[in-house]
Amino acid sequence: MAPRRAAALRGGEQSLREHLIAAAQALVARRGAAGLTVRDIAREAGVADGVLYNHFADKEELLAYALHAHVRAVEAAQDTPAPRAGEQTVEANLRAWLRRALALHAAVLPAFAGLTGQPKLLARLGELPGPPGGGPGLRTELADYVRAEQRQGRIPPRASAEALATLVVGVCHDLVLGRLLDPAHPPPEPAAELVDDLVATLLHGLLAPPP
Amino acid sequence: MAPRRAAALRGGEQSLREHLIAAAQALVARRGAAGLTVRDIAREAGVADGVLYNHFADKEELLAYALHAHVRAVEAAQDTPAPRAGEQTVEANLRAWLRRALALHAAVLPAFAGLTGQPKLLARLGELPGPPGGGPGLRTELADYVRAEQRQGRIPPRASAEALATLVVGVCHDLVLGRLLDPAHPPPEPAAELVDDLVATLLHGLLAPPP
Amino acid sequence: MAPRRAAALRGGEQSLREHLIAAAQALVARRGAAGLTVRDIAREAGVADGVLYNHFADKEELLAYALHAHVRAVEAAQDTPAPRAGEQTVEANLRAWLRRALALHAAVLPAFAGLTGQPKLLARLGELPGPPGGGPGLRTELADYVRAEQRQGRIPPRASAEALATLVVGVCHDLVLGRLLDPAHPPPEPAAELVDDLVATLLHGLLAPPP
Amino acid sequence: MAPRRAAALRGGEQSLREHLIAAAQALVARRGAAGLTVRDIAREAGVADGVLYNHFADKEELLAYALHAHVRAVEAAQDTPAPRAGEQTVEANLRAWLRRALALHAAVLPAFAGLTGQPKLLARLGELPGPPGGGPGLRTELADYVRAEQRQGRIPPRASAEALATLVVGVCHDLVLGRLLDPAHPPPEPAAELVDDLVATLLHGLLAPPP
DNA sequence: AATGAATGAGAATTCATTCAT
DNA sequence: TATGAATGAATTCTCATTCAT
Numbered sequence: 001m002a003p004r005r006a007a008a009l010r011g012g013e014q015s016l017r018e019h020l021i022a023a024a025q026a027l028v029a030r031r032g033a034a035g036l037t038v039r040d041i042a043r044e045a046g047v048a049d050g051v052l053y054n055h056f057a058d059k060e061e062l063l064a065y066a067l068h069a070h071v072r073a074v075e076a077a078q079d080t081p082a083p084r085a086g087e088q089t090v091e092a093n094l095r096a097w098l099r100r101a102l103a104l105h106a107a108v109l110p111a112f113a114g115l116t117g118q119p120k121l122l123a124r125l126g127e128l129p130g131p132p133g134g135g136p137g138l139r140t141e142l143a144d145y146v147r148a149e150q151r152q153g154r155i156p157p158r159a160s161a162e163a164l165a166t167l168v169v170g171v172c173h174d175l176v177l178g179r180l181l182d183p184a185h186p187p188p189e190p191a192a193e194l195v196d197d198l199v200a201t202l203l204h205g206l207l208a209p210p211p
Numbered sequence: 212m213a214p215r216r217a218a219a220l221r222g223g224e225q226s227l228r229e230h231l232i233a234a235a236q237a238l239v240a241r242r243g244a245a246g247l248t249v250r251d252i253a254r255e256a257g258v259a260d261g262v263l264y265n266h267f268a269d270k271e272e273l274l275a276y277a278l279h280a281h282v283r284a285v286e287a288a289q290d291t292p293a294p295r296a297g298e299q300t301v302e303a304n305l306r307a308w309l310r311r312a313l314a315l316h317a318a319v320l321p322a323f324a325g326l327t328g329q330p331k332l333l334a335r336l337g338e339l340p341g342p343p344g345g346g347p348g349l350r351t352e353l354a355d356y357v358r359a360e361q362r363q364g365r366i367p368p369r370a371s372a373e374a375l376a377t378l379v380v381g382v383c384h385d386l387v388l389g390r391l392l393d394p395a396h397p398p399p400e401p402a403a404e405l406v407d408d409l410v411a412t413l414l415h416g417l418l419a420p421p422p
Numbered sequence: 423m424a425p426r427r428a429a430a431l432r433g434g435e436q437s438l439r440e441h442l443i444a445a446a447q448a449l450v451a452r453r454g455a456a457g458l459t460v461r462d463i464a465r466e467a468g469v470a471d472g473v474l475y476n477h478f479a480d481k482e483e484l485l486a487y488a489l490h491a492h493v494r495a496v497e498a499a500q501d502t503p504a505p506r507a508g509e510q511t512v513e514a515n516l517r518a519w520l521r522r523a524l525a526l527h528a529a530v531l532p533a534f535a536g537l538t539g540q541p542k543l544l545a546r547l548g549e550l551p552g553p554p555g556g557g558p559g560l561r562t563e564l565a566d567y568v569r570a571e572q573r574q575g576r577i578p579p580r581a582s583a584e585a586l587a588t589l590v591v592g593v594c595h596d597l598v599l600g601r602l603l604d605p606a607h608p609p610p611e612p613a614a615e616l617v618d619d620l621v622a623t624l625l626h627g628l629l630a631p632p633p
Numbered sequence: 634m635a636p637r638r639a640a641a642l643r644g645g646e647q648s649l650r651e652h653l654i655a656a657a658q659a660l661v662a663r664r665g666a667a668g669l670t671v672r673d674i675a676r677e678a679g680v681a682d683g684v685l686y687n688h689f690a691d692k693e694e695l696l697a698y699a700l701h702a703h704v705r706a707v708e709a710a711q712d713t714p715a716p717r718a719g720e721q722t723v724e725a726n727l728r729a730w731l732r733r734a735l736a737l738h739a740a741v742l743p744a745f746a747g748l749t750g751q752p753k754l755l756a757r758l759g760e761l762p763g764p765p766g767g768g769p770g771l772r773t774e775l776a777d778y779v780r781a782e783q784r785q786g787r788i789p790p791r792a793s794a795e796a797l798a799t800l801v802v803g804v805c806h807d808l809v810l811g812r813l814l815d816p817a818h819p820p821p822e823p824a825a826e827l828v829d830d831l832v833a834t835l836l837h838g839l840l841a842p843p844p
Numbered sequence: 845a846a847t848g849a850a851t852g853a854g855a856a857t858t859c860a861t862t863c864a865t
Numbered sequence: 866t867a868t869g870a871a872t873g874a875a876t877t878c879t880c881a882t883t884c885a886t
Contacts, residue, residue, distance in 0.1 A: 003848040004885045016849075034328040038877065048851045053878065055849090090418070113327030116391045117245045146417070159417045160408030167412060170381030177384055180327045197371030201378060205416030206357070206370045207301070227867085249860060259868040261862075270860065438846085456750045459880060470847040472883075481881065512840065538746030538813045539667040568839070581839045582830030589834060592803030595810055602749045619793030623800060627838030628779070628792045629723070636869040637864045649870075671856060681872045686857065688870090 006047050017055040020045050024066035025073065029107075033063050033121070034114025064124035067111060074107040075137070082141060085148030090155060095199050097142050098168055104138055105172035113180050139165045164202060171198060228266040231256050235277030236284065240318075244274050244332070245325030275335035278322060285318040286348060293352055296359030301366060306410050308353050309379055315349055316383035324391050350376045375413065382409060439477040442467050446488030447495065451529075455485050455543070456536030486546035489533060496529040497559060504563060507570030512577060517621050519564050520590055524612070526560055527594035535602050561587045586624065593620060650688040653678050657699035658706065662740075666696050666754070667747025697757035700744060707740040708770070715774060718781030723788060728832050730775050731801055737771055738805035746813050772798045797835065804831060 006016045014022070023045035027036055038059050042049045056062040078100065083093035115121055146161035225233070234256035238247055249270050253260045267273040289311065294304035326332055357372035436444070445467035449458055460481050464471045478484040500522065505515035537543055568583035597612050638649075647655070656678035660669055671692050675682045689695040711733065716726035748754055779794035 004850060004883080006850060032328045034325065037875080039875090049877095050852065050879075051850060053880095059877070094417070110327065112392065114245070114325045114329075116321070116324035117243060118325075122392065155417055156419070159419075160412055163405065163408035163412045164417060166382055166385060166405065166409065167378050170383070170385035171377055172381070173384035173388055174377060174381035177388075194371075194373060194377065197374035198377065200369075201371055201374040201413070201416065203416045203418050205412065205414045205419055206305070206366055206375060207414050208367070208370075208416055208419060248858085253869090260860095261869065262867060264861070265866065454750060456747070460882085461880075464848090471881095472848065473846060475882070476845065516839070532749070535749030536667065536747045536751075538743065539665050540747075577839055578841070580833075581841075582827075582834055584827060585830035585834040586839060588804055588807060588827065588831065589800050592805070592807035593799055594803070595806035596799060596803035599806055599810075603745060603755065616795065616799065619796035620799065623793055623796040623835070623838065625838045625840050627834065627836045627841055628727070628788055628797060629836050630789070630792075630838055630841060637862080637871060670854085672854090682856095683858075683873065684871060686859095692856070 006051065016047065016051065020047070020052060020055060020062060021065045021069055024062055025069045028063070028066045028070050028111045029073075032111050032113055033067055034118075036063065058120075060118075060121040060124045063121055064128055067125060068128045070111050071108055074104060077107075078103065083145065085145055086152050086154070090149060091199060091203060093145070093149075094202060095195065097145065098171070098195060098199060101138055101142070101168050101172045102175065105169075105176045109173065109176045110180060113177075139169050142168060167202060227258070227262060231258070231263060231266060231273060232276045232280055235273055236280045239274070239277045239281050239322045240284075243322050243324055244278055247274065269331070271329070271332040271335050274332055275339055278336060279339045281322050282319055285315060288318075289314070294356065296356055297363050297365070301360060302410060302414060304356070304360075305413060306406070308356065309382070309406060309410060312349055312353070312379050312383045313386065316380075316387045320384070320387045321391060350380050353379060378413060438469065438473060442469070442474060442477060442484060443487045443491055446484055447491045450485070450488045450492050450533045451495075454533050454535055455489055458485065480542070482540070482543040482546045485543055486550055489547060490550045492533050493530055496526060499529075500525070505567065507567055508574050508576070512571060513621060513625055515567070515571075516624060517617070519567065520593070520617060520621060523560055523564070523590050523594045524597065527591075527598045531595070531598045532602060561591050564590060589624060649680065649684065653680070653685060653688060653695060654698045654702055657695055658702045661696070661699045661703050661744045662706075665744050665746055666700055667751075669696065691753075693751075693754040693757045696754055697761055700758060701761045703744050704741055707737060710740075711736070716778065718778055719785050719787070723782060724832060724836060726778070726782075727835060728828065730778065731804070731828060731832060734771055734775070734801050734805045735808065738802075738809045742806065742809045743813055746810075772802050775801060800835060 006019070020041065024036070024041045027040060027044050038052055039049060041059075041062065042052065045051075052059065052062055056065075080096065080100070082100065083096045085093075087093070088096075143161040143165040146155060146159070146164055149155040150157050150159065150161070231252065235247070235252045238251060238255050249263055250260055252270075252273065253263065256262075263270065263273055267276075291307070291311070293311065294307045296304075298304070299307075354372040354376040357366060357370070357375055360366040361368050361370065361372070442463065446458070446463045449462060449466050460474055461471055463481075463484070464474065467473075474481065474484055478487075502518070502522070504522065505518045507515075509515070510518075565583040565587040568577060568581070568586050571577040572579050572581065572583070653674065657669070657674050660673060660677050671685055672682060674692075674695065675685065678684075685692065685695055689698075713729065713733070715733065716729045718726075720726070721729075776794040776798040779788060779792070779797055782788040783790050783792065783794070
């Protein structure tokens with residue numbers, strides 16, 4: 001009555017569909033989504049070459065799910081909770097947001113790199129729910145945090161939450177991309193000093209007198 | 212007997228090697244480096260498919276030169292001179308640097324898109340002199356500018372030139388990449404308001420009282 | 423415990439075997455036998471992909487039955503009875519036979535199109551009882567009709583019933599095939615004038631004086 | 634200066650393009666155009682799998698040329714010239730036309746069988762000059778012959794040249810197709826008696842008194 | 845006996861690279 | 866040295882058939 005199960009699934013709980021997504025996700029995390037072939041994925045999953053097409057319309061659909069799952073997994077793997085308005089100090093919180101954003105992008109961006117010029121995949125991604133690319137979910141959360149602090153009076157109302165979020169996310173893109181594009185890149189972790197300086201600049205600006 | 216010249220070169224000055232780089236550069240500027248085939252390049256250059264291999268080890272070497280040339284060309288095409296320390300106001304200068312950086316990245320980053328996961332090409336790029344990717348030349352110039360202002364006293368000494376440069380370049384990466392990855396992307400030009408807010412945040416920081 | 427019935431059969435009378443043939447027959451009538459996949463057939467039948475192999479040796483056997491059934495169905499669907507010897511005029515009868523033959527072939531031949539080069543299927547067809555392809559049943563009936571007229575004296579004994587039947591059926595093949603092979607095909611119905619001329623030629627021959 | 638030649642061409646005169654068409658033509662003649670794969674053709678030609686695409690847009694274009702060449706070759710291989718109006722007797726000529734048409738169709742139709750439902754190929758064929766399918770060139774020639782005889786008075790003016798041509802070509806389709814579709818078919822050559830009867834029927838019609 | 849997912853052998857096509865001329 | 870056709874491995878996707886449940 002029930003159909004046959006894939007050899008690779010013996011003993012497991014997953015459906016093969018989920019197994020395929022998980023396999024693709026593992027490859028995406030390891031090597032990025034750009035150069036993967038259907039064969040790579042089938043091998044990683046330990047199944048026959050053609051199965052993919054029993055569960056997905058095409059390679060792009062599977063990869064879109066895999067990327068999505070990868071982003072969700074990275075988000076879920078964050079070990080510290082997002083800073084909350086009104087707790088700690090604003091400086092500590094901003095530093096935490098920056099660390100958080102860097103960790104997220106370091107794990108997520110490489111998977112997305114090289115996807116430009118693959119409109120089919122990008123379109124599939126767009127159809128999936130939730131923020132697609134390198135954690136724009138974080139961008140919103142961060143802006144929300146700033147607005148919440150503004151409501152509580154710890155950040156002046158004239159500051160722009162959007163601008164701050166853009167600056168923080170931008171720094172992440174820059175640092176991660178630099179590493180991706182430059183084979184002889186700076187150390188994987190940005191120097192503590194740079195983080196300090198970034199936070200200071202974001203807090204007090206270029207023109208501020210010493211705090 | 213002089214060696215044979217390629218048909219496409221008759222009457223010209225360039226060596227075929229330079230002609231190939233120029234042709235590849237034109238394609239890179241138009242369509243990015245990601246999807247190009249050697250045939251595309253040969254057709255653009257008006258030469259035979261195989262010549263490439265008489266002048267370059269492989270496709271990647273040629274593309275590395277082409278990307279390099281593209282970056283240099285974009286840098287040289289800037290129509291306004293870089294702001295100079297001590298002239299205008301610091302705010303106007305920062306705004307100019309931001310505009311400059313955005314223009315540069317808008318022209319350069321798309322050419323690099325999709326190159327991650329092509330280690331051969333990235334390695335070749337790394338061997339070339341000068342800053343490779345999205346205009347880190349600008350990063351240095353900007354940091355130099357800030358330090359010069361600091362020397363002249365218009366920016367306090369405690370501010371971090373490096374941090375500022377990273378923030379500015381990061382914003383560029385973010386804005387351009389967002390456009391590349393999102394099929395339903397924001398308008399090609401960032402809203403004037405966002406630029407204002409970015410400049411204000413960079414100048415006065417999150418915590419500053421209204422200027 | 424009675425054997426399990428297919429979901430698609432609940433409440434019906436047919437065996438699943440007959441249900442499959444009927445489904446395949448419907449597809450054959452609609453799209454021809456050439457491009458059908460077993461999945462197409464299973465979907466049309468509303469049953470699982472694999473059932474087919476519980477009732478038939480392979481896809482070809484099922485299609486052979488389906489084609490056979492299709493031919494029989496088209497024959498049975500003729501709305502006018504076959505002309506009978508001694509009734510009407512010979513000319514009217516011949517015209518009716520021609521119309522009949524054309525209708526039959528127009529419905530049957532397309533289903534067979536593209537089957538050459540599929541020896542497995544043709545062999546299966548050959549094993550089935552009754553005339554296989556484009557209605558040779560009609561060929562026999564027509565020849566029988568001519569012989570009956572000859573017995574009644576309305577057609578001279580020297581005329582060849584076989585030759586006439588071959589000519590009539592041949593015209594059908596020609597007209598229908600021409601339509602199938604030519605993307606820019608003639609109108610679906612042969613011009614009335616051509617039918618008139620064909621009948622006249624068949625009745626009086628090339629050399630006959632005006633009737 | 635000249636590019637490399639295919640290994641399979643060593644010593645020959647042909648271009649590889651012509652060699653490919655010839656190889657495909659041979660396969661078409663032997664097995665029909667329907668089931669051929671690009672690999673079959675490459676193997677027959679003794680060349681690499683991909684060459685085809687250096688000379689033709691796709692498989693269909695090559696096959697269209699091959700079919701075209703096959704038809705031309707069959708036409709050129711006719712060992713007897715077409716009967717001419719005014720020479721011999723009309724009966725002998727008609728018999729010769731029938732023989733000729735049968736020979737042509739016997740060689741040509743099988744190659745075309747199974748091409749229905751391959752619109753891409755049929756479209757390509759339509760773009761080629763000359764009569765495409767199973768020798769409609771012959772249909773025109775035959776009709777022309779009849780009209781010429783009519784002008785010379787050996788065939789009465791009321792006879793329809795078109796109808797006769799359609800009947801003759803139709804018989805060919807019928808006889809050849811019957812053989813293709815029926816694995817246990819009649820002898821490859823139609824019985825002499827049937828030919829006699831066909832000719833007599835075409836000349837004198839069903840109703841004619843004994844000649 | 846029915847299910848329907850898994851299998852895996854091919855199909856068409858692309859493209860970096862080679863190499864005789 | 867330039868030519869550009871030839872090479873052949875790799876890619877995505879299809880589909881008849883099998884088989885554990």
